[in-house]
Amino acid sequence: MKKYGKWAFYLLLIVIVALIPLYLNRSKSGKYTIQVLTMAMIWAIATLSLNLILGYTGQASLAHGAFLGIGAYAFGIFVERVGINIWPALILASLITAFLGMLVGLPSLRTKGPYFAIVTLCFNVIVFKVFENWTWLSGGLRGQKVTMPSYLEARWARYYVVLGFLILAILIERQIVKSLLGSSFIAIRSNENLSEAVGINSFRTKLLSFTVSCFMVGLAGGLFAMEKGSLDYTITNYMYSFYLLIYLLIGGAATLAGPVVGTVGLYFLLDKIKGIGEWRYFIFGLILIVVIIYFPRGIVGGAKQFWEWAKKKYYRTGEVLE
Amino acid sequence: GDGGGDGESVVVKIGLNAPLSGVAAGYGQDIQAGIEMAINEINDDGGIKIGDTTYTFELKSSDDGMVPEQALANANQFVLEEGINIIWDPTANTIGPQMGINTKAGEEFLIMAYTSVPLYAQGANPLMITMPPPFSIYLPEWIKLSMGSGWMKVGMLQTTGAYGELWGSTFEKAWTGAGGEVVAKAPADYYTTTDYTANLTTVLAANPDVLFIGGPSDPTALVIEQARGLGFKGGFIVIDQAKLDDIADITGMEALEGAIGVLPVENGADFWPAMTDFTKMYEDEYGERVTWETAICYTGFMILSKAMEAAQSVDDVEAIRAGFADGDVSVTSGDVYPVGFEGIDDETGALLMPGTSTMVVDGVFVPGEPIEWWKL
């Protein structure tokens, strides 16, 4: 019964989220909000991908900005220069990102903890420099245009596409972390030496997690290109890796709702306070410090803890009453 | 203000998509100042009149931090939330992506592009106006000045990135075409590098006569200073992003001896009488020296308002774009506005404003003649 209640809640949530564009699409400014939501959901997919490797497998990748860019460019180039239909292009772009992710993972996953973070950061810097300098690849100042088929011209259409992929990404991540494979991921996060001692090939497991994670971030990149309609080399900037990390930790790592809540919340906040100019970064910075101090497990983690605490209190009084 | 006419009065919003935070914030603010000055002047005069309606202007600025992704979002927000259809943008890397979205049906907007990169070279955009002259126009004169001084060997140390690379390759082609030699190349990222010595020693080891340098003004000044510090005695060819007067403030004129670049803005008064007053007006209001950005954007906005009048519309962007070519507009010249103007290249959308080179000789900026590049 309880389980059905939960699913009913999720279904209701999806219905509400699906109805939003119907309301917003009536005005021009509503259309802009649709666009902001769409972008936020794309970033949320990227954050979910980081959640897999960092939140669940415990490896802090700082290269996800680069992989997002690689996915976006792969998609843009397939669509624009090769002339492939967008759907196979999206899959191809994700596969290519996953493959490159695996190549990067091979040397870098030999390292652990901060070493891994720095190796991936170095990798991101390199990718950024390469995209900056290879104008034949990145399109230089004009960037890379990405033309969408006419049925995706309307913002609400892209909103539904992205929403669909976001739900898919959440489901995929859920399937993985609740599975036996997921228990291997979590084991490595918890205690890598012990995992090895009980027969888990930690390198292969991490590599798999990283590759899947890169597939997802490549997908987010493709959707990014689809939504923006235009790309340039700055999309590979390592600042985006930092942002993904911020979204994830503020939202709540190793939870399924955390990445989505953190990303959508912060992305929206940053968009809304744009009007106050440069000082928005001051406010944003303060928010980061305060939230991380008072919600070390992020917003969702904190809420969960509170919920558990409240529940226990309830049960305890229940016991007394008996 | 209400224009004093009989009809109604409407406020027209103009968008500015510029770096207003971070390294290039000062640059964005110069642009902003030019537009603001023009708007204030027009509004104080009662706005522009089309039919019975009086129109005044209001500037909406949005910070894009030179991040294209952000610029695209800002543009969308301008168009959709504010109903804006004219957007000013002063950085080539953020204009490029916007050229991909500004013709979308129902969401058209006119890009007022402040960039010397001829972005239209790879395919014109029907809804874009480009203000400063394309950078390539200076090259023949600069090369002449340089080679006239007997400097045939150049070392290249301009900024990296797409803009710098474009400048570099254009320059290199022109230079070697004119019989010069590129003896060494060590471009540096002017936005992040704080010490250019390693680049400089590398280039100087090849004994160049002249250095091709430039990026934002401050780091460019540092390059010059460090080059002199390393004992370099030759000249500099400075790309148009760097302003020689700002550089002189930092390095002093002595270090600038032999520098070739774009004429400092105040010397523009030699050719365009209105510059003198404009310079003073700016200094009174903002308490610092005016820049080309401000002067050109001011002029550009004035021309825009004329184009609106010619088009008899403030929101039909295609008509406004066409209005730029209207005879009424092209009479304007350096007598009324601080920068000379002779109409528009209707095909590319480039405003026909001349550029002027200079060379520092014996501690003074010796100006060249304004280059009327559209006539070449």
Place this chain on the structure above:
Amino acid sequence: MTTLLAVEALTKRFGGLVAVNKVDFEISSGSITAIIGPNGAGKTTLFNLIGGSIRPDEGKVTLEGRDITGWKPFSVARGGITRTFQTTALFEELPVWVNLVIGHRMRTRSGLFDALLYTPRARREKKETTREVMEVLGFTGLAEYADMPAGTLPQEAQKRLAIAVALIGKPKLVLLDEPTGGVGLEETDGIITLIDKIRASGVTVCVIEHKMRMIMNLADYIIALNFGIKIADGDPQSVCQDPSVIEAYLGECIA
């Protein structure tokens, strides 16, 4: 009885120190072997060498005749040897039952596609894992703690959980490094009983211990190390009376 594990001339040096020095011994299947010796004798190092977490400088380890020298820890575990650590190692923030699921992971095959598509194999293995977890929880007497994070368990329950995690992978041999270190008298008895049960269930045990009384009752065979060298081996009585063992380790024979 057949030989399960054979160690030949195993040697490990740390700088100038020879922590394990040409050690030979055999463990026959179904037995309980105890390793004793003074502190720093090289007992834990010996376990690390067998378990693969460090590589030997010389010598050979064979499991059922198969050379496993220099294998990575996870391969050794899959080959049939699991272990516990001297300072109890657990997946601390995870619930007890998840610790066991992880321990059982090497007996299951389902991978990415099973997870995504929830294939029959995934379903079957999940069921199988649940069954095994319940069984081991019962076997080690940890059922009451099943949902608690492992790190919050009492000392002695943690020790038992560490053994349970090692057992659930169905090894042929478990290596227990001081399973009763820091455990009180009554609880020690519980762990002794558990070790007996493990042997009875057909798993060979090798244990490092300092509690001689316990060893004397439990072990079939004792190996004594000192300065990395095997100084004695044999049945408990003979080792206990061995003068070199008494001098280096026991002080007096307890039995």
Place this chain on the structure above:
Amino acid sequence: MSFFLNQMVIGIQLGSQYVLVALGLTLIFGILDISHFAHGHMYMIGAYLLYIVMVLGGVNYWLALVICMAALSIAGVVVERAVYRPLRGQPHINSFIAAIGLILVLETLVRGIQPDALRVPKPIDKNFSFLGINMEVQRLIVIVGAIVFIILLQVFIKRTRLGTAIEAMSQDREGAALVGINVNRMSALTFAIATALAAVAAVFMAPLAFVSPEMGSVLVLKAFVIVVIGGLGSMKGAILGGYLLGILEALAIAYISSAYKDVFAFGVLIIILAIWPTGIFGGRD
């Protein structure tokens, strides 16, 4: 040959700055385990302090060095107290988020107060020539000064009671408290020393470049890489790594390509970590 020598010297000078910043970071990141990404911004504050003290206050350069070190250590202590101490006991990566927050706050604040880049004059505005190398005296000051402070720090950490106490505290807080070490005071002291080193780097480097709000952001990235390459917590590693990166960059500009110098330098660093997964001096995991 003299060109190569020249380039090496410049590499060493670049490296000197890296080493000073990286050494402070080794203390904070390698020893206290705090991802203090705002360390570069403390360096930036140090440069502004120099401007205030020397240019506005008219104080002598060397005295200004001392004042800046003192003032910045206090700033470091404040940062530790206000931002990082409340985070103690949380997952390590959380300090990274707080640091990013701090970066945004500091940079916006400084730019809000003074948007323009500033210059600081050189204390000795001369050049010197030696073995075909011709450069500013200030660069010599950087090189020699860095060596002096490196030695001072080494002696402090390895030879003094307080230095060992810092190391001890970083390895086991409870154990440290039990032998009578005031752990809070030690964390504060560590921050004070680390930021004082950042001040040294800033005071040495400021006359050679601009003082601007973003001057520290690229530097800190490199410092992090250096600390990790050298092996976490290893001073030797930070020193070697810092000079290595400086020389690599200088040589990459000279012999490979200046546009790809980061690609080359960071590429080499990736290779190093692929060979030694815990850094050159095999710091802890």
Place this chain on the structure above:
Amino acid sequence: MLELNDVHCVIGKHAVISGVSLQIGEGELVCLLGANGAGKSSLFKTISGLITPTQGTIEFEGRPIHKKNPEKIVKLGVSLCPEGRKLFPRLSIRKNLMMGAYTRYREKSQTAKTLREIYELFPILEERADQEAGTLSGGEQQMLAIGRSLMCKPRLLLLDEPSLGLAPLIVKKIMETIEGINRGGVTVLLSEQNASMALSISSRGYVLENGHIVLEGTARELAGNEEVKKAYIGA
């Protein structure tokens, strides 16, 4: 010398010490018995300041110390050899020991003498003086931990299961050493799993269960008590 009055402690949500009162006189060797999880280690931590009691007072030589920080309490002469050793794993043995004498930095020659005494007690520590503590074997680490807690020349020494993981011969030696230290004038509070061994050297003892003191008496009384025999001595 040490007096606990109705001390209560809470860790997280668990009450781990509930109403413990005990006195230790100058020069005594008192032992603390109790099953796993009874709260022995928590009590030690409370005395040495790592845990602040929620209620009750602790006095050392007449001075209240229950609100003091651990480093202050060490300075007063109370030293704890903790459960889990809490060594500095990447410092050498010598530096670990020198850190033990952190509070005695003014007495260079005295510390050197203490160091020599400890080396005599555990020769292996001198042999390996430059080895990093983290690479020592379990038992070697325990010796180092005891050595370190002695370096500050405490007047009250708290030993939390010092024989943990030590070989029988060493355990014997340690017990003798503790007796020796006590005879030298240091008051000792000792917790042990090996109750018979602990009782054999101590003068008095307390039995702790679930955070309460359930029994106290002289060593001989306790050793004779049936319940103690059954639960902690066996056979």
